[in-house]
Amino acid sequence: xxxxxxxxxxxxxxxxxGQNGEVTGLRVWEDVLVTLExxxxxxxxxRWIADLRLVADVENEMLLAARDAVAxxxxxxxxxxxxxxxxxxxxxxERKIKLVCWLTIPEEMRDLIGDPWxxxxxxxxxxEDAAVPAPAASPAMTFANLVVGPSxxxxxxxxxxxxxxLPAGTAITLxxxxxxxxxxxxxxxxxxxxxxxxxxxxxVYLTAEEFMSAYLDGVRxxxxxxxxxxLRAATLLIIDDxxxxxxxxxxxxxxxxxxxxxxxxxxxxxxxxxTAPGETTGFGQRLLSEIKxxxxxxxxxxxxxxxxxxxxxxxxxxxxSHPEFRLSDDMIQKLNAGIRGPGRELTGAVWSLFTEAxxxxxxxxxxxxxxxxxxxxxxxxxxxxxxxxxxxxKIFPIARAxxxxxxxxxxxxxxxxxxxxxxxxxxxxSFPQIGRxxxxxxxxxVLYAFRRIKKSLAEDTRLVEDIARVEATILELLExxxx
Numbered sequence: 463x464x465x466x467x468x469x470x471x472x473x474x475x476x477x478x479x480g481q482n483g484e485v486t487g488l489r490v491w492e493d494v495l496v497t498l499e500x501x502x503x504x505x506x507x508x509r510w511i512a513d514l515r516l517v518a519d520v521e522n523e524m525l526l527a528a529r530d531a532v533a534x535x536x537x538x539x540x541x542x543x544x545x546x547x548x549x550x551x552x553x554x555x556e557r558k559i560k561l562v563c564w565l566t567i568p569e570e571m572r573d574l575i576g577d578p579w580x581x582x583x584x585x586x587x588x589x590e591d592a593a594v595p596a597p598a599a600s601p602a603m604t605f606a607n608l609v610v611g612p613s614x615x616x617x618x619x620x621x622x623x624x625x626x627x628l629p630a631g632t633a634i635t636l637x638x639x640x641x642x643x644x645x646x647x648x649x650x651x652x653x654x655x656x657x658x659x660x661x662x663x664x665x666v667y668l669t670a671e672e673f674m675s676a677y678l679d680g681v682r683x684x685x686x687x688x689x690x691x692x693l694r695a696a697t698l699l700i701i702d703d704x705x706x707x708x709x710x711x712x713x714x715x716x717x718x719x720x721x722x723x724x725x726x727x728x729x730x731x732x733x734x735x736x737t738a739p740g741e742t743t744g745f746g747q748r749l750l751s752e753i754k755x756x757x758x759x760x761x762x763x764x765x766x767x768x769x770x771x772x773x774x775x776x777x778x779x780x781x782x783s784h785p786e787f788r789l790s791d792d793m794i795q796k797l798n799a800g801i802r803g804p805g806r807e808l809t810g811a812v813w814s815l816f817t818e819a820x821x822x823x824x825x826x827x828x829x830x831x832x833x834x835x836x837x838x839x840x841x842x843x844x845x846x847x848x849x850x851x852x853x854x855x856k857i858f859p860i861a862r863a864x865x866x867x868x869x870x871x872x873x874x875x876x877x878x879x880x881x882x883x884x885x886x887x888x889x890x891x892s893f894p895q896i897g898r899x900x901x902x903x904x905x906x907x908v909l910y911a912f913r914r915i916k917k918s919l920a921e922d923t924r925l926v927e928d929i930a931r932v933e934a935t936i937l938e939l940l941e942x943x944x945x
Contacts, residue, residue, distance in 0.1 A: 487524050487557070491516045494548045496821050498541070500813035504600050504806060505646045509669070510536050515578035517564070518571060522557050524549075527564040527578060532675045534563045600809075601779045603650040609771045609805075613762035614644060620759050621648050624698070624730055625655035627663075631757030633725040638735045639761035642806030645734050648761070649700050652732065656698055666696040670706040674713045686716070694723040697730070704735040704753075708744025718749040764805050766930040767923075769798050772805050776812050784822030789815075791919050793831055795926060799933035800835035811838045845936050847885050847899045849944060853935035854881040857928065866901045879911035880929055886912050888936070 499507050510533060517527045526545070528534035537545075542561055549559045564578070601607050610618050617637050623630045637645050653667045668676075673689075680686030693699060699721070707713045721731050735742065739754040764772065777789040789797075789812075801811045811834055816822050818830040845853075855862060858877035865878055878900065885896045886908070893905035893912075900908070918925050 487516055487519055487553075490549065490553045491524075491526075493552045493821075494545065497548055497817060498544070499600060500810075500817040501544075502541075503642075504809060506540075508600060508603075511541065513579075515564070517567070517575050517578050519557070522555075524557050524559045525567070526559055526561050527567065528561065529564055529579065531563050531565070532672060532679070534561060535675065536671075537561060601776070602654075603647040604654055605651045607775065607779075608644070608647055608651055609764070609768050609775065611765055611768035611771075613764050613768065614648065617645075617648055617759040617761045620757075621652040621732075622655065624732065625652050626659060627656075630730070632755065633729070634721065634731045634733065634752060634756035636733045636735060636739060636753060636756040636758040637761060638738055638758060640763060640804060641736060642804035643761045643763060644805055645761050646702055649702060649732055649734055653698075653700060663698060664696050665698045665700070666693060667700040667702070668693075669702045670704050670717075673701060673717060674707050674710065677713055677716050681712075690720065690723075693720040694727070696724055697728075698732070699724045699729060700732045700734070702734045704733050705737065705744075708742075711746055714745050714749045718746065718752060721749075721752055766798065766927050766934070769805065769808060770794060770926065770930070772808050773797055773812060776809055780812070780816055780822060784816075786825050787816060787819060787822040788825060791926070793826065793828070795919070795930060795933075796828075796831060796835070798930050799937070801838055802934070802937060807838065811835065814838065844890065845888055845940060847889065847891060847896065849936060849939050850881055850884050850888065850932075851899075852944065853932050853939055854884075856935050857931050866899075868901060879915055880925075880932060882908050882911040883915040884929070884932060884936070888933075 495511065498511050502511065513529055513533065514537065515527050516524060518525045528537055538561055546559060550556070564572070605618070605622065608618060620630055620635060624635065637648060639645055649667070653665050656663055656665050676689045677686060680689050701717065707717065724731055733753065733756065738760070739756065739758050742750065742753055745753065773789070773794050777787070777794070781787045797808065797811055801808050814834045814837065815826050815831060818834055819826045851862065851865060854877050855865060860874055860877060864874045865881065867874070882896055882900060885891055885899070886893070893908045897903040897905045897908045915925070
């Protein structure tokens with residue numbers, strides 16, 4: 463019997479699923495998953511939520527299983543209420559949902575269900591799945607889909623060298639930088655690449671929080687030997703979110719001992735944190751010395767070109783399974799300018815737009831996009847024409863007299879037309895009003911500039927980048943209180 467059969471229930475008159483009156487718990491769980499993915503940090507979703515499995519319907523109570531006690535504890539602490547709330551909103555049968563640990567489910571039931579994490583599907587299940595569009599999911603974190611640019615080039619190259627087993631400086635590498643800049647993507651890509659190149663290579667990836675939970679479980683049981691065996695057998699040990707165990711001396715000391723064992727056996731250790739070695743605090747002297755002695759590489763905030771590429775790739779990934787979800791160049795540009803945070807915030811905004819567009823079933827509109835930007839970035843004041851001029855002059859090395867004057871030199875015309883275009887798109891000023899603000903020009907001059915810039919956006923990447931830079935500067939000026 464296929465596992466899906468455990469979840470089919472007859473719908474009452476108030477709830478129809480459109481398929482012979484049946485609704486499945488798995489269908490409801492798919493809707494919950496899509497919504498959670500659009501709202502949660504991508505790393506958090508991938509690591510904890512995506513690994514949950516709906517395993518059975520027991521007396522109208524849906525059992526949602528975590529793979530082990532550590533995963534169950536994390537989900538219960540951080541996401542249980544949201545999962546319950548979303549389930550109640552999506553399930554027409556008003557069933558309850560219960561989070562359980564797979565290992566604590568009675569053995570007879572586990573035998574009946576089979577391994578819920580197994581990839582195999584019987585032919586009947588494959589046929590059922592083919593009839594139901596798969597929910598959109600975040601792309602896998604590999605080097606192939608990592609957007610590389612000036613802010614992360616060195617870190618990406620370092621990770622590739624380590625994956626290939628090439629010399630990479632010291633036995634310990636620290637990858638550091640602000641949250642949301644793609645550090646976890648780099649090390650998960652490293653893990654996947656290292657395993658692909660050498661299946662016999664023992665790669666262990668843990669977040670610092672996972673390490674701490676496993677260590678504390680061992681302390682309570684008065685036996686940490688399982689954790690030690692797992693980590694010390696590694697030829698490549700990756701510890702993510704190192705900052706999460708700052709201020710916990712016992713955990714830090716245990717991590718230090720394991721790092722020393724791995725490197726002492728000729729292995730490589732990769733640590734991921736938020737701060738540079740010299741600014742790191744909260745660790746014991748021995749672990750701090752290891753961190754400061756590591757080969758360190760920084761990951762910074764993505765530039766305008768990288769941000770645009772992140773948006774384009776994610777939109778293309780989603781549209782591959784949801785053809786209606788198409789983002790125009792204007793939408794990409796508006797997202798790039800309106801969401802000021804790192805790459806994680808950009809991707810979060812795209813997933814929110816996916817949700818706004820009926821989970822990709824409708825084509826996104828500018829109205830939807832405006833709501834998403836307001837939700838993520840907050841309400842922004844409309845800039846004045848003077849603010850737009852100031853921002854333009856900060857990006858282009860010309861004088862205000864040149865921006866407003868009559869000169870037809872390309873060095874002056876290009877930024878002037880950009881400024882006019884932004885005055886029209888970011889404010890409610892009319893063409894005549896904008897013309898008067900630029901040397902008392904006729905409205906037809908502004909109209910020509912607007913149409914020319916809008917037409918060129920589809921093919922001129924330099925123009926797109928320059929407009930994004932001016933828009934970012936406009937937001938900075940508004941945030942600083944300038945008008």
